[in-house]
Amino acid sequence: MHQYIVNASIQILPVVQDRHPYEWVDEAIAIIQNAGxxxxxxxxxxxVEGTYEExxxxxxxxxxxxxxxxxxEWITSIQLQIRSGGDITGDEKVEKFR
Structure with missing residues (x-):
């Protein structure tokens, strides 16, 4: 895959009763925060934004x-946007609303 910037939405939905689902979500967010x-x-x-591989x-x-x-058990919902000719960023998509 190319080295342009892509962006993705990641949603984790724990299907559990052993602990509050937010505790699992917090752990997932920590992984994302430490990913660089x-x-x-x-x-x-x-x-998240980075190269496709990242x-x-x-x-x-x-x-x-x-x-x-x-x-x-959990559900991982992902939306991934890729532009074949260059970067695609979240800021580009929402800057007119800020």
Missing amino acids: IKYEIGPFATV VMKVINAVNEHLFNRHCN
Whole structure:
């Protein structure tokens, strides 16, 4: 894949009763925060920006973390935007509203 900037929305929905779902979400956000790429936490999802490889690495790291910590079940919802001829950023998409 190219080295342009892509962006993605990542939402984790734990399907668990062993602890409050927000505790699992907090762990997922910590993985994203430590990934070294741009991110913005929202009330329903976290938006990340980086190269395709960086973004997919973060998505994989979140799922691996939940698996390794024995989260019983979760849904990962992802929206990924890629532009084949250049960068696509969240700021570009929302700057006129700020």
